[in-house]
Amino acid sequence: MSEFIPDIKAFCCHYTSQQTCADNGENLQKSGFPGNVSLHRVPCTGKLQVSTLLKAFEEGADGVYVVGCPVNKCHNVKGSQRAAKRVAAVQKALGELAVEPERIRMYHLERGFHPEFVAAAQEMDKLVKALGPCPFKGEAQ
């Protein structure tokens, strides 16, 4: 059986991800950032709607995570707090559908490119690999 490579979608705000896109993402690749994690930049994570996060699962994501500013240091004051609430709403909905709520997660990270940004991606990759393919893909049964 071939190794399961999860499809992971990361939604990051402009501030936490701005350095990652510099140099055509070369630094990102060298840093050990998993290639199966796709980055989706938004101006502020507070702009992310619950429906956007659910669509990511509809489009086949096995895991989703959001990276916003530290709770009390958001560039847009409460943007990352709002995002955390919406992530929690999706976690609750996943639970209602008997799907592991851990498939979606919120990270609050300092701005710019630093090891924690890569560590978050690696952590999600490891976690979702352990969980296996998302049941929403209808492949589990």
Place this chain on the structure above:
Amino acid sequence: MIIAERKPIGEILDMIRDCDRVLLLGCRGCVTVCSAGGEREVEILASLLKLGRKKEGRPVEIVEGTLVRQCDREYIAGLAQWDGQYDAVLSMACGVGVNFIANLRPATVVFPAVNTSFFGGSATQGVWTEQCAGCGNCILHLTGGLCPVARCAKSLMNGPCGGSQNARCEINPNVDCVWQLIHDRLGRINRAEQMLQIAPIRDWQSAGHGGPRQVVRDDLIV
């Protein structure tokens, strides 16, 4: 406004278990304002239902729509635009909307996606509280504008029960005793003597105890 809350997803999935195509119908009235059944909530529930059914290995087609209101004949007529596209309507409006669809569309299967909770307002962002019970015979002029029908656990009309303690209701220490609020407020607005006025035994027919109610305005009927 009317406050509603989405039903658990499992309950909704169970209602639509026999359907292949569902018209998920939001309402731009009260349920949009209380974030239970407007366009945004339609989008979210549509995703959840599709995901839930995909997980079961029986995908469902969801047609999304939102009407200006679901409590007026002329807007319900707008349902015709989706004719032939669904097996059932799943309404995110309050119970009035679901009833209106059932009244006006004899052959249409309709299900409720929300629990219609009460008449209330937004106390703070994300919190709604009951304020009026639609009793049909308002007495707020006697109670300083605070409603004992809706806000007293026993709908008492002549002051607090013996369980009122430290301004809290005996049913729950987190709930204000509305009669304490009424007492304090009447004092503040120099109408404390109103507390002494005995409210007569009420005829609850106007509150629905005499069967379904209606309001008729002859001047509006041509």
